Amino acid sequence: MGFTMGFAPSFPIKTQPTNFESVEAFDASGRRHEHYHQKKDVTQFESLTSKFFQRYVEERQNAQEAKAKFNDLVGLAARFPQWHExxxxxxxxxxxxxxxxxxxxxxxxxxxxxxxxxxxxxxxxVRKQKFDEIDVDHSDSIDFEEFLHLLDSVMMSSEGGISDAIGDMCKRETQNANTIRHLTLEQQMEAGLF
Known part of the structure; x- marks a missing residue:
């Protein structure tokens, strides 16, 4: 089995190379036609599989968008100027x-x-009703930005119910964090924070 000069084999190719695209997609030189769209027959199984996984794909996309918002401290600080980063x-x-x-x-x-x-x-x-109010985009979940809107409304009002529980927790934790931030390293070590 020898090769001649160049790339062409000196022996005949007996089987066609595997190609999943139609021959009509290419011109005589092997270049792909720019505006060719292959017609695809979708089987019932492929259609059902696609429908089944579509929900998971959407959930994954929503989670990725939520994580991007969650990590964008500078952008969130710009949208919520009443708070520091x-x-x-x-x-x-x-x-x-x-x-x-x-x-x-x-x-x-x-x-x-x-x-x-x-x-x-x-x-x-009552919890479900409040959850639906917080979930402004009706995605059946609360992202970090919606959570910040909730905190903003809780801190500005004297509303009762679940908002109080969330608001109290956040106010208490924010006060604790601010207190710790203002302690010297020595004070933090004495308080057993390390």
Whole structure:
């Protein structure tokens, strides 16, 4: 089996190379036609599989968008000028206490669990109603920006119910973080924070 000069083999090719595209997609020189679109017959199985996984693809995209928002401290500080970046970083930590699966989103079961752990006594339907109010984009989850809007409204109002539980937790944690930030290294070590 020898080769001649160049790239052409000196022996005949007996089988066609595998190609999943139609021959009509290429011109005589082997270049792809610019405006050729291959017609694809979609089987029922492919259609069902695509429909089945579409929900997971959308969930994955939503989670990626939520994580991008979650990590954009500068952008969030610009949208919430009443808080410093350090405050938003503290709120991020508090958000994670609700986001049990760490996907960057709080779904209703996560919120329900966290509120129960905080000692909130509001009934299920009140929690669900408040969750739906917070979920402005109706994605069945609360992203970090929606969480910040909630905190902003909680800190500006004297509303009762689940907002109080969330607001109290966030106010308490923010005060703790600010207190720790203002301690010297020696004071932090004496308090056992290391």
């Amino acid at each position: 350090s405050d938003i970083a503290d709120f991020r930590t508090q958000f994670l206490s609700f986001d049990l699966n760490h996907d960057g989103l709080i779904d209703f079961p996560e919120l329900d669990t966290a509120l129960t752990e905080l000692g909130d006594k509001s009934p299920y339907h």
